[in-house]
Structures are given as structure tokens and as C-alpha cells.
Amino acid sequence: MALTDADQIRAALAENGARPQGRSRSARAEEIVAAAEAAGDPGLLVDALEHLINAYEYGAEHTKMPVPFTRVLYLLDTQPDCFSPRQLHNAFWYFKWVINPLMESPDVPLPAITGWVREMERRYRAAGFSMRTVAHQNLKLAQHIGDVAQAEASRLAMVSLPRDSKSDCAACEARELGQALILAGQDREALAAWAPVLTGRLRCLEEPHVTLAASLLPLLRTGETDEARSNHVRGYHLARGNANLAQTLGLHLEFCALTGNEGRGVEILAESWHLFTAVADPGPRLDFLTGAAVLLQRLTASGHGSITVHSATADSLLGQIMPEVTGLAARFDARNGTTWVGDEVNRRLRQPPLLGHLNLGMGAAALAVPMPVVEDTHEGLDDLDSLVRHARELGKAGHPGARQAWERVKVLVAGTDIDDALAGELVEDQAFALCDRANWQGALSSLRDAAAHFRAAGLPGREAAAAARAEWAAAEYDPGYQPWPGLDTQLANAERLLAAGQADPRDLLTVRQVRALVAASAWRNAAGAAREELAEQCSAETAGLIADARAHHVPAREGMGEALLAASAAQAGDEDGETTHLQAALRLFGQADRPWMTPPFKARLAELTLYRGDRAAATSLLEDAIATATAWPAAEFALGPVYLLLAHICRLNGQPDLAVSNTRIGLSLFSKAGDALGAARARADLGLALGVSGRLDEAATMLTDAIAQLDELSADGATASVRVTLGQVLRESGDHRGAATQFALAADAYGAGDDQAAYLSATAEAALSLADSGMWDESTRAYQQAVTLATTLGQWQRLVIMHRQLAQISVRDGQADGPGRAVSHIQDALAAGEQAYAAATPAGTAQAGPVSLDREVARERGITCHEAARALSHAECYEQALAWLERGIADLTTDDAHIDHLTHATYLAASIQGSKLGQTEQAQQRLQGVIERCTQLGRKDCAAPLARLAAEFEPAAP
Numbered sequence: 001m002a003l004t005d006a007d008q009i010r011a012a013l014a015e016n017g018a019r020p021q022g023r024s025r026s027a028r029a030e031e032i033v034a035a036a037e038a039a040g041d042p043g044l045l046v047d048a049l050e051h052l053i054n055a056y057e058y059g060a061e062h063t064k065m066p067v068p069f070t071r072v073l074y075l076l077d078t079q080p081d082c083f084s085p086r087q088l089h090n091a092f093w094y095f096k097w098v099i100n101p102l103m104e105s106p107d108v109p110l111p112a113i114t115g116w117v118r119e120m121e122r123r124y125r126a127a128g129f130s131m132r133t134v135a136h137q138n139l140k141l142a143q144h145i146g147d148v149a150q151a152e153a154s155r156l157a158m159v160s161l162p163r164d165s166k167s168d169c170a171a172c173e174a175r176e177l178g179q180a181l182i183l184a185g186q187d188r189e190a191l192a193a194w195a196p197v198l199t200g201r202l203r204c205l206e207e208p209h210v211t212l213a214a215s216l217l218p219l220l221r222t223g224e225t226d227e228a229r230s231n232h233v234r235g236y237h238l239a240r241g242n243a244n245l246a247q248t249l250g251l252h253l254e255f256c257a258l259t260g261n262e263g264r265g266v267e268i269l270a271e272s273w274h275l276f277t278a279v280a281d282p283g284p285r286l287d288f289l290t291g292a293a294v295l296l297q298r299l300t301a302s303g304h305g306s307i308t309v310h311s312a313t314a315d316s317l318l319g320q321i322m323p324e325v326t327g328l329a330a331r332f333d334a335r336n337g338t339t340w341v342g343d344e345v346n347r348r349l350r351q352p353p354l355l356g357h358l359n360l361g362m363g364a365a366a367l368a369v370p371m372p373v374v375e376d377t378h379e380g381l382d383d384l385d386s387l388v389r390h391a392r393e394l395g396k397a398g399h400p401g402a403r404q405a406w407e408r409v410k411v412l413v414a415g416t417d418i419d420d421a422l423a424g425e426l427v428e429d430q431a432f433a434l435c436d437r438a439n440w441q442g443a444l445s446s447l448r449d450a451a452a453h454f455r456a457a458g459l460p461g462r463e464a465a466a467a468a469r470a471e472w473a474a475a476e477y478d479p480g481y482q483p484w485p486g487l488d489t490q491l492a493n494a495e496r497l498l499a500a501g502q503a504d505p506r507d508l509l510t511v512r513q514v515r516a517l518v519a520a521s522a523w524r525n526a527a528g529a530a531r532e533e534l535a536e537q538c539s540a541e542t543a544g545l546i547a548d549a550r551a552h553h554v555p556a557r558e559g560m561g562e563a564l565l566a567a568s569a570a571q572a573g574d575e576d577g578e579t580t581h582l583q584a585a586l587r588l589f590g591q592a593d594r595p596w597m598t599p600p601f602k603a604r605l606a607e608l609t610l611y612r613g614d615r616a617a618a619t620s621l622l623e624d625a626i627a628t629a630t631a632w633p634a635a636e637f638a639l640g641p642v643y644l645l646l647a648h649i650c651r652l653n654g655q656p657d658l659a660v661s662n663t664r665i666g667l668s669l670f671s672k673a674g675d676a677l678g679a680a681r682a683r684a685d686l687g688l689a690l691g692v693s694g695r696l697d698e699a700a701t702m703l704t705d706a707i708a709q710l711d712e713l714s715a716d717g718a719t720a721s722v723r724v725t726l727g728q729v730l731r732e733s734g735d736h737r738g739a740a741t742q743f744a745l746a747a748d749a750y751g752a753g754d755d756q757a758a759y760l761s762a763t764a765e766a767a768l769s770l771a772d773s774g775m776w777d778e779s780t781r782a783y784q785q786a787v788t789l790a791t792t793l794g795q796w797q798r799l800v801i802m803h804r805q806l807a808q809i810s811v812r813d814g815q816a817d818g819p820g821r822a823v824s825h826i827q828d829a830l831a832a833g834e835q836a837y838a839a840a841t842p843a844g845t846a847q848a849g850p851v852s853l854d855r856e857v858a859r860e861r862g863i864t865c866h867e868a869a870r871a872l873s874h875a876e877c878y879e880q881a882l883a884w885l886e887r888g889i890a891d892l893t894t895d896d897a898h899i900d901h902l903t904h905a906t907y908l909a910a911s912i913q914g915s916k917l918g919q920t921e922q923a924q925q926r927l928q929g930v931i932e933r934c935t936q937l938g939r940k941d942c943a944a945p946l947a948r949l950a951a952e953f954e955p956a957a958p
Contacts (some may be wrong), residue, residue: 282328
């Protein structure tokens, strides 16, 4: 609408003032200024200009403010009488708003900025204002160019001058005074200056948001980690999504990167994606991009450059923003005539982590992206003898760095003659690497060569151990091979040699462990009657390993025996036994000081703990597994599944953002490992997590990609459950036809398999989505198929739900017989409920059944009657609806535990009585009785809507 008079312009100002901050508000403000200027009313023009300045300030378009502000000053000089007291105050106040963005633009010369500060000082002196605000501006300028001495002088001048009406609020002043102390390297003093803001005593529109973020790294540097954690959680919540606080969000990203919370940082950056386009002013943009770059560098340096951040990978995004970061810094330094901005950017980018990991709360510890740790550099061991001794020590301890040490030895001895002992050790190490890759043929050849070298070197104990390992490799390579004669020989040899002092206990324990491994493998692969005998052999061999390990005081080998017993218990379905043996194995590995051996066992114990319902203990075990695997990356434990399990726990805990973060990291790890199937399944999990967090478009895209990849990989049956999840996401987003298609495809897949319960569920979901799409005939046919299947399977509770849904459909499809069909379905639902009751009643129990079961039946029957009333009310059959409600309310009244359902049913009954049947007095009586009951139970939330409805039925005042 064109703005042609003052009233229209004032109305437009009010209307635009209610709009959200952003470019559209600023654009409309520019139009209003043009209209006000054309109207020829100076006072109205001042209002419009001040409105535009506000739009630029809070819409993150600060560098545009000088133009309208210059016009305000011109009007102040030429037509001062047109200014109201409010407008006059604003004219002086906006000096600060204009000078600050000039500093934020490298295209504005430094003399122009200092000129504005002098102009501010001149006008403030003439108007009789305190110079405290001018000192404040000088402080900001000194901080911007890195002039520590001038900043301290301005800080001291500022605190010595009185506050007045033009001073910034006390919270903002405290922020700047603290920043000056940070510039001088005085963290504790800065935190003291910020205390009134951090504790909430001083507040404003942008505080404590900004100071909470500014305090994060100083708190870490002073060791106050609990306060840092709290300030991050509080501060990010306050600043989240605010384009005008881009600098603050950059500090939160930096904090995550430096505290082992890179996963959380990924989520914050994804949520802040709009800032890449919304923040145009160079200063705030540089601060935000620098914080993002700190995070992205940590991710790429850790080998997680492929992790997805919104719609880009970490490494590609880093490559995009770094030229802009360095370019902006260079432009500021060129303008300022110093290197301060570039130096500060480089300092932030180069700083090492301040903590290995700071736990941000339940599940958040798992968001730490593993950082590579160099476990054993072998520095100073360039001479062969020292390096060989070192490699042998590591190998004897089972240290994962042994492989790297032996590789270094191989480099040093290449092309030289070496003795048989060393040759055997090098070939044996090669065999271990081949075993890790399941190259059993190559491992067999290398182990036989190692045994020959040890024999030639006069090391019969090592020969026996290598020969036993060769038998194991032969059995893995050829399932028909019989390893036991050779293993029996090597056990006898090892025992004899140990007794004669010609072997080490390690040799005997190696033979024992190999025998236990071979027995376990045979039992695992056996079928039929042989399984019981092989199970006994596996148990006996593992017991022999444990007994000898105890006799020779080698807890690491005893721990391996317990781990093998845990695997056997798992194969037998004995979860309690598996848990006990895993706990014993972890305790023994701790005694042996071999932490690198623990991650897989902690991860499995976490699964078992979760099955028992202890989420907190499961989370703690998974976090320990990640921390240990992070510290010992050469142990090569795959962390992808661990992160996915943590994501599952986060979903159970109602923490969707943490679930998304953990799943993203899991997906990155699967992708990095080249595990296409694992990555596809992780992508499906990520789609589920995104859906739970309400990010439906992202979820649908991720799930669609997962389905395509799983289909390509021919993962049997894997896509059906993903399609169900996609259907749920599409339904929630309002795409009911798309949801119906996915549910139907899932039902087709399940129908060809053995999981008939899943087939039923998908068919019923398809029927519901078809109904929501208005495809009544198709929906009815799908429901009929689901009802038949549910009856066959005895899924009575599912039948109850489906008949309730069919009752609603019956009155929505436009058919004349709808109410009659609805009642028929309700009768079927009640009958199915009786069947469910009978199926749940223990044999020999009286028909009344257990009290708890009686209550459940009453509740379900009451809900079904309520659903009947909803359907009949929709069909305007109000008398029938009320009759069904009376039946339902009678059931729901029997137990206080049903109060929520009773409230809903009572509300509908009273609405029908009072609004449809004209029985307002009866409606009020009904409501009053339930209101009193809700009040007695302390359920004001239930009583409130009933009370509001009762008030509607009160007679009008005369």
C-alpha cells in the first residue's frame, strides 16, 4: 500500500516495528523513510530515520547506519525545534551505534572513525553530557587496533567519570571493561569485572549473552571448568540463531573445538548456517568465521574432514571460508596500520586444545571427536639395537605401538644381514598384520617361516608359540584342516620347555590362548549334535588358559580368558554370564595396565547394561570406551557403532540434538573406514535422529539417501524399517500420500519375510496415511487387510486401535451410513479389547482378573467409548455421542490414574451438552464434579480447561 499521508506512515512504522528483525524489516523501513521525506513533516522524518537506524542495528546491517544518522544530525542542526525530547535523546545515543560499525568495516579509513569520535565529544561537551561515554568509545577503538596502553588509559578514564543518561547500560559497560582486562592478559580481573553480569545482577537486551561467551576461555584458563560448562550451556541457549550475536556464536564454536566437544560444535554450526549469508558486516563476520575455522581445523586435523556440517563437509567448508578469513584480517590491518587483527586471528587458529574433554552433560561427553595421539614416536632410537630392544618391550607388553616400532626396525635393516631371532620376530609381526586383515593363507606362510627362524636361533619356546599360531591360521584358512594334533604337540612342547627353563611363560600362554581361540571358533561354526561336545571343549581350553595365567601371575592373559568366556556366554544367550565375565576381563586388564585392550569390551558391556535399562551406566561405559580408544588409536578400535549406540541412548533420554551429533560422528567414522553398508545404516539412523529433533526436511533427505544406498548394497530387508521411519517423517511434515507410499513399500517388503508383526504394523500405518490423504477406498481396503492379519496373529490391542481409527474414518468419508459403520467398529474395538483382556488374564485366574489388569481394561474401554463419541459428534449425532461418553466416563471414573483421559472425555461431554443440546446447567454440574476431583489430586493443569469451559456456560450478567 502506498504511503501518502502522516497517519499511514505512522501506522506503517508501528506495523514494521512488530516484524522480525532482518532484511525485510530494513527494506520496509527504507520505504517508510522515503515516504516520510515526501510528506514534508520533519518530526515524522526523524521518527522514520530513527526507525531505520534501529532496523539496521538489530538486523546486523550496522555499516548502513551512518547514512540515516548523518541525515538526523543535519535535521538537528537545521531544524532543532522539530525534535521531541525522545528524539533528541536518541540523536545523541545513536553516536555509539554509528561509530561501532565504522570500526567493523575495513573500508572506512581510521581518520574518519576518529573524526566521528571527536564530533561526538564536541556535541556531548556542548550539550553538557559526561565524557564517560566518549572514553568508552576510545576504549573500543584502542581494543580494535590492539593498542594495550591506550586501552588501559581509556579504561581508567572511563571508570573515573560519572555515568549519565548517555552512558551505555551498566551491563554493557561491564563487558567492555572486562574485555580491556583480557587484552592486558588479566583473566581473573576480567572475570571479577564481569561478575555482576555473569551472576544475572546486571542485564540488558544483549547481556548476559555476550559476556557469557566472552568468559568461556578465560574460565578454562583459570581452571574454573564447571563455570565454563555452565556459561556455555546458558549462553548458547540465549544467543542461538541471533544474527546480531554472530561474534558470540563464533566464541561458542571455538569453545567446543578447544574442549573436546567438536561434535557439539558441528551441531551449533549447522544450526547457525544462516549466518553465513545473514551476517554481512565485516567485523562480526570475521569473528564468526574465525570461530568456525577453529572448529573446522580441529575436525580436519583429526581425520574427520568428511563429517557433514549442514550441506557441506568440514574440509570443503574450511577451504571455502579460510580465504575470506585471511582476506578480511588483511583488510583490517591495512586500514589500521597494524598487524593486530591478523595476529589475533592467527593466535585463535593456532591455539591448542585447553582440555582433552569437558563433559557438557549426559551424553555430551560422547560428542568429542577422537583426536589422533602419537603413542610412540621412537624418538632418539635411531640405532638398531636400541630400537629392537624397544620393539621387543612393546611386543611383550602387548602395546599397540609395537607394530610401528617393528616397521621402523624393518626400515633400518633393509638390505642387511640379520640374525634368525630378529628375522623371526619381523616375520611374526608381518603375520600379525596379515591376521588382522584375515589373510589367513599369508599369515600361515609367515608363521611357519617365523617358527623356522626361531628354531634356527635356538629359541624353542618361541618356535612352539609360532607353530601353534600357524595351526590356528591353517584352521581358519581351511575349515577341513585338523589342527588339534599339532596343537597337542605344541602344548606338550611348551610345558616341557618351560619346566626345563628353555621357554618363557609367555610362550606357554600363547599356546594356551591359541587353543582356546581354535576351540571357540569350532564351536561357533558347528551345527547339530557336535555343538554340545565342542562347547565343553571350548570351556575346558579357556579354563586351562585362565589357570596357567593365574599360576604365572599374568592378568592380561587371564583377562583374555575371561573375554573368551564372555563370548561363549553370548553365543549361549547367557547375558548374565556374559556381563560377569566382561566385568572380570576389564578388571584384569586394569590390573595389567593395558587400557588399549578395553574399548571393545566396554562397548559390549554398555550394550548389555542398556538392555537392563541403566542408561546412565551404559553412557559412562561408552564414554570411557571412546576416551580410551582416542588415547590409543593404534589399537584400531572401530568407534562408529559406539557413537550410534550413544545416539540411541540420547533419543531415549529425550536429547534429540545430542542424538544428531553422535550419529553424524558415527556416519563420518563409517565413511572414513570405507564401510559402505555401515555408513548407509548410520545415514538411516541420522535421518531418524533428525526427524525426532523436528528437522523434517533434512530427515527426509537423509532417509531417502539411506534407502537408495541400502538398495544398491542389497542389504536384505534393511530398507523396510527405514521406509517406515521415512513414512513417519513425511506424515509429520504433512505429506500423507508420500507417507502412505513408504508404508506400503515397507509392508510389501515385510510381507515377503517372516516378521508378520512388522508387516501388520506397516500395513496399518499405510491405511492411516491413506485415510489422512482422503483416499477412503484405498484406506478401507488396507485396513481390512490389516484387520484380517491382526486377527490371525492374535494382535488384539492393535485391533482395538485400528477399529477406533476406522470409526473416525467412517464419519469422514462422506457416506450416509457413516455413523452406523462407526458404531460397528467401536463394537468391534470393544470386543477386541475383551479378547486382549482374556489373553492377558493368567490361566486359572478369576474372571475379574488382577486389580492392575482390571484398571487397564477399564481405561482402554473408556478410551474406546470416547473415540466412539468423537466420531459420532463429528457426524452431528450428539445424543448418541453423549450416550457413549456416559459409558466411557463411568469406566474412567474408577481410578484416579485415569484423570487425564477423564478430563478429555468430560470436556467433550460438557461441550456437547452445553453447546449442542442446550443443557448448560447439566454441563456445568458435570464439569464442577470433575474440577473438584482434579483440584483434590493437585492437577490444576487438568482442571483449568474445564473451568474455562464452565465459565462459558455461566448465564450472562443482567
